[in-house]
Amino acid sequence: MGLGRNFRRWGMRAFIAVMVLSPHAASADTITPERIAAALSKLEALAEGVVADGGVPGLAIGVVHDDKVVFLKGFGHRQAGKPEAVDADTVFQIASLSKPVSATIVAALVSDEIVSWDAKIADLDPAFRLSEPYPTSELTVRDLFSHRSGLPGTAGDDLEDIGYDRAEILRRLRFVSPSSSFRAGYSYSNFGLTEGAVAAAKPTGKPWEEVAEEKLYHPLGMVSTSSRHADFIKHANRAALHVKLDGVWTAKVKRDPDAQAPAGGVSSTARDLSQWVRLVLGNGVYAGETLIKADALDQTHVPLMTRGKNPVSGSESFYGLGWNVEFGRHGLSWGHAGAFSVGARTLVTLFPEEKLGIVIVANAFSTGVPEGLSESFADMAFDGKIEKDWVKAWDDTYAGLFGPAVAAAKAAYAAPPSPASLAGPASAYKGRYFNDFVGDAVVSGEGDGLVLKVGPGGARSYSLEHFDRDMFLTYPDAETPDAPSGVSFVLGPDGKASTMTIEFLDGNHLGTLARVGD
Known part of the structure; x- marks a missing residue:
């Protein structure tokens, strides 16, 4: 079977965790300014090293602590083999990191009492159907943002691959049989979440992309952020997508994710995303002003569904509304990863009790560099030392996940039967x-x-x-x-x-x- 629709938009898949877990947690009082300074110095050196070693062509990092952006820098190049450097204002396609961004936008709508997390899709978007009548009648925005609608994870991705637009893909989801009973199973669905976002925006009478600008991007001064692909390609300072061909990073494929914009179609910069991190860590308060009521935003971080086991530690991970929720060796964290298998990797990890967050955007797939850098930074910030080579650990995990799958696809049709039968006319x-x-x-x-x-x-x-x-x-x-x-x-x-x-x-x-x- 083809690999594109399975991997291309998996920034969402259950094996992508935002941090590696273990039983103990550090005390918040260990996060001193000196510890943060040392951690940032190490983070910068590690980022320079992975780019120099060819781990990714380019990446950008933003770190927020106590409502201040304490680190903001780009590394490497926008496109392999070309001189233009990545900086804090280089625009990246952030893939499934779009999901927690979109959850924040819906939280703003909930805060303004335009919609409720428990509003029924049948009331917001009566034309939408699942394959069965009862889930269709009871389905809510909360169900779709927590991936518990019963829709299979890949539902609609294949239609996007062959050129259908968002409206037609969402209409055709009614023909897809559920992978689990309603609200009984977690199945990460790009187009399920997309429908949740689109439906939540319906009472405004405006398209999702415009609502995103009005409720989040404009108020936070995220001037380089958009949910429209056309806006991304207008930027001269943008990162190309890269995959490895014969061991060399190559900018080969372009990706227009407009059909699933709320789930995977945001483009942004490390600078802009750092402002969003400030808002989330501030419980909806930004620059001293309450932009989103805390009770509306808090709902996104309530663990609703188990995601399965972390591929490195084996620990459990949960999903809220567009966010992973984890209880790990550094305490509570919120986060999300993103990826396009045509060449993007992204990650956000927030430690709300410490008001500490890191966002990493990179222009290559597959790579464990974002997780590795995030893990290393957290170790330094909490413990003052790095437990292990996290970049290698995550790179090895990715290689183990994707390499065998590609090989299996090739092996299935390695050679026809001998003797092979002739085709008909x-x-x-x-x-x-x-x-x-x-x-x-x-x-x-x-x-x-x-x-x-x-x-x-x-x-x-x-x-x-x-x-x-x-x-x-x-x-x-x-x-x-x-x-x-x-x-x-x-x-x-x-x-x-x-x-x-x-x-x-x-x-x-x-x-x-x-x-x-x-």
Whole structure:
């Protein structure tokens, strides 16, 4: 199966934790100005080192303590092989770090009594449907921001991959069967949270992107922050996305996340995000003014769902509303990670009892650098020494998570059966296919081969390479161009395919389409 939709927007996945946990916690009185100064000096040296060693092409860091931005700096380059340096005002795509930002925006709406965390989606956005009537009627903003709606984690990501816009993706979620009973299971869903945000903004009569500006970005002076991709690409000082090709960081793929803007489409800078961190650590107070009532913001940090075990420590992690909530070796923390597998990694970690927070944005995937730097900084701030090489520990974890998956995808179609069966005539497969979720798909001839077109107006085109009998291969993911995915046909009595199953669209068992017409 294709890897893009599984990894591209996983800044959310259960194995991404914001800190490594262990049983003991440090006392808050250890966080002295001297300890912070020493920790910042070490953080700067570590960041310079990971960039020099090729850990990432570039990154930027902001640190807040006692309502002051005490560290703000960029390292490395916006694009590998080019001279332009990253600074505190370089704009990064922050991927799923967008989720706690969006939770803060909804908290502002709740604070202003425009909406409630427990407002029903059926009242806010009556056109929205889940696959079953009872969850549809009871679903709330809180359910969607805590990922307990029952929607599978990847629901809608595949439709985004093939070019559908937000409205059409949200409409088609009604065809996706739940992965758990309503409110009984945690399943991280980009488009579930997106619907929660969009619905919460409905009473304003304004689009989400405009509400985000009015309720958060403008009041905090976040002048380089936006939930629109068009605004990101207008910035000259912006970071490119990078993946490794043959061991070299390469700016290969661009990513427009507008369809899921509340969940993964924010772009921002270390400077701007540090102001947001001040607001959150200040319980809604910013520059002496209450912008968000504490009781509205506090709801985002209540642990509602268990996320599973931290991949490094094995400890438990929880999810609130757009935030991870953890109780670890340095006490209570709030945070979130983000990633695009086409080349972004981000992280925020807040220690509310100490009024201490760190935000890290980097322009590469996959890498454990953000977690490693955050862990190292926390060790220095709380304990005065770093427990271990956290960058290596997290890099090793990421390699173990993604390397085998890529290898498995390749191994599944490493070689056809011997002897392989011949394909039928091209006319057996050509034609139009349809289901409610994917919509239209057309198989046509191109040269000596076949081409599959899917998405609105055939927006995405994939060459089909024969594998065995009625099975073909395609390579749908730009960032893993050598990872194949199957497209299989079932032929009817008339010698023509009656159905087609597109493996990279079948993650939720909705990738089988029936032939339409002859």
